[in-house]
Amino acid sequence: MSNRQKQQKQKRGLLFWFVFLLTVSVIATSILTIMLMNKYYFDASGAIDISQNNPNAQQYTPSTDPQQNNNGGNGSSGGNGNNGGNGGEGAGQGTPSTTTTTTNGGGNPSFEASSDGAIWSTNTKVDIFKSSYINKLEQITAQSHNGDKIIAPGTSNSFVFKLANTGDVPLSFELDIDAYITPEGYNIPVKARMQRYDSKWLLGGDNQWHDVPQLDNVADSGTMGAGKYFYYTLDWEWPFEIDDEYDTYLGNQAVDEDISITIVIKTYATGDADPNKEAGITIPDTGDSSSLVLWGTMAALSLVACVGIIIFIILLKRHEEEEENSALEETAT
Amino acid sequence: MKKNKMMRLASGLLVAVLITTSTISGTFAKYVTEAEAGDTARVAKFGVVVTANGTLFDTTYVEEAEDNVPGTQKPGAAITVESSNGDNLVAPGTKNEEGITFAITGTPEVDVNVAVTVDNVKDIFLAQKTGLPNMTTGLDTDTFDNGADYYPVKYTLTSTVLGTMVNGGTMADVETALAAINNTYEANTNLATEVGTLKLTWAWDFDDAGAGTYDKQDTLLGDLAAGTTLTPATTLTAGTDYSLNTEVKINITVTQVD
Numbered sequence: 329m330s331n332r333q334k335q336q337k338q339k340r341g342l343l344f345w346f347v348f349l350l351t352v353s354v355i356a357t358s359i360l361t362i363m364l365m366n367k368y369y370f371d372a373s374g375a376i377d378i379s380q381n382n383p384n385a386q387q388y389t390p391s392t393d394p395q396q397n398n399n400g401g402n403g404s405s406g407g408n409g410n411n412g413g414n415g416g417e418g419a420g421q422g423t424p425s426t427t428t429t430t431t432n433g434g435g436n437p438s439f440e441a442s443s444d445g446a447i448w449s450t451n452t453k454v455d456i457f458k459s460s461y462i463n464k465l466e467q468i469t470a471q472s473h474n475g476d477k478i479i480a481p482g483t484s485n486s487f488v489f490k491l492a493n494t495g496d497v498p499l500s501f502e503l504d505i506d507a508y509i510t511p512e513g514y515n516i517p518v519k520a521r522m523q524r525y526d527s528k529w530l531l532g533g534d535n536q537w538h539d540v541p542q543l544d545n546v547a548d549s550g551t552m553g554a555g556k557y558f559y560y561t562l563d564w565e566w567p568f569e570i571d572d573e574y575d576t577y578l579g580n581q582a583v584d585e586d587i588s589i590t591i592v593i594k595t596y597a598t599g600d601a602d603p604n605k606e607a608g609i610t611i612p613d614t615g616d617s618s619s620l621v622l623w624g625t626m627a628a629l630s631l632v633a634c635v636g637i638i639i640f641i642i643l644l645k646r647h648e649e650e651e652e653n654s655a656l657e658e659t660a661t
Numbered sequence: 662m663k664k665n666k667m668m669r670l671a672s673g674l675l676v677a678v679l680i681t682t683s684t685i686s687g688t689f690a691k692y693v694t695e696a697e698a699g700d701t702a703r704v705a706k707f708g709v710v711v712t713a714n715g716t717l718f719d720t721t722y723v724e725e726a727e728d729n730v731p732g733t734q735k736p737g738a739a740i741t742v743e744s745s746n747g748d749n750l751v752a753p754g755t756k757n758e759e760g761i762t763f764a765i766t767g768t769p770e771v772d773v774n775v776a777v778t779v780d781n782v783k784d785i786f787l788a789q790k791t792g793l794p795n796m797t798t799g800l801d802t803d804t805f806d807n808g809a810d811y812y813p814v815k816y817t818l819t820s821t822v823l824g825t826m827v828n829g830g831t832m833a834d835v836e837t838a839l840a841a842i843n844n845t846y847e848a849n850t851n852l853a854t855e856v857g858t859l860k861l862t863w864a865w866d867f868d869d870a871g872a873g874t875y876d877k878q879d880t881l882l883g884d885l886a887a888g889t890t891l892t893p894a895t896t897l898t899a900g901t902d903y904s905l906n907t908e909v910k911i912n913i914t915v916t917q918v919d
Contacts, residue, residue, distance in 0.1 A: 579708065
């Protein structure tokens, strides 16, 4: 076998192994990618619809938000105050936020918490309470003298807020509430209850109210399909004639010090749509920590494949140059 | 030709690797967001205070100028009228110009209803009647006619905001005037400036500036109180023809409106 034939044989061998290596890399990464994407279901339109995982999630379509009945209505004379009604009805009400966060590949996840048409960010002030309240005759019966939010016997309110998946990939979400009275040691006889849009009671019930501090234990979580939303109704009331003596005591104490109720609603959403996986991250942590070894191996193989291709091209070029030189030498001789 | 085909194949594989690599890297990125909202409310201020000071009647009265005032107002002064059994009493020439005062203060952040109610209202009176025994002459046959219901104790009710509400009237007049104070006030109303301080005083005139206009009535009432036999004999019914007691209980309540 001549030198040239040997070189050609070597070249073919080298080429074969490089092609083989590249093919294996491409096939392997493609298979793994498809396995990941298989978590997501596609509806008839081709859009991602995770309704199989959350059949009760409502379709989010741009229209009016769930209406809040914020009359803060007091009941009839001598009666307990009304809760002012439950908020919102119907699905998919509201104009979607245009906020969209785009990540590398993987669709456009976007989450929005809002109330009264205002989108929440961090420490957003909302109107769970009011600075004045009216009765059924629309007459003001309680009013702050300085614009502070106040509560008083007979006052009540119904607060509706919405969590929406405005992106095109499923999201896992978590809801957590903090509720407390300051200063410590006081008990304010305000009652509360909280209901989700699908009539699930997170606290209390139709005829069951709890002290506001018990909101501190309220939490909810779940998975929300793309374009879907949840809404919640938080009702509170201060019954008018339960303990006049204590109510009067609080009102008199309030002249010299602020006795307050604070309610904070925290929401979290993550792009991990595995319903069995615990969601709720408070520290931003980009990167899926699962199967790091596997992903790392595939990334390394892909890198090797890229480097291999580059080396192959360089060697091939050099080889061609040598062949040309050999051919020229043979011709010269 | 082989070279070109090989180059094309290698290029195609390179592109495929790059595409799958980018897809893999996309799965590494994870979307996370959070939002928080809250609200705080304080208990609405109430702070309404109703105060009452003073007393209307006393068991003794002492001399002051030409009248007699409750002994508690001038300790040590000479007593001119004194109860024999410790009961509070009134008599011609006695008065109480300091009386009792009521004040409502506070600026509540809720609507409130101010209600003044008067209980146990009694007034000393001698009913209109003819042929009443004239106990001033000592003659058994003398009588006199009382032309109109006679209320010897005259009450005066004033307010620092509303002015004189009753000027020398009866206890019934006082009750009517106090009822007019009942009102609902909007949140953040300064009640002290709306109702003011109420003051109730009284006086039993001694002799109508010397004219002695009501001496017969006063004497008859005094004899009735002492249990003196009336001459000429007359049957008078307590409660209908006369009353020897005056009394009032004033309640002021400020209640939040629902």
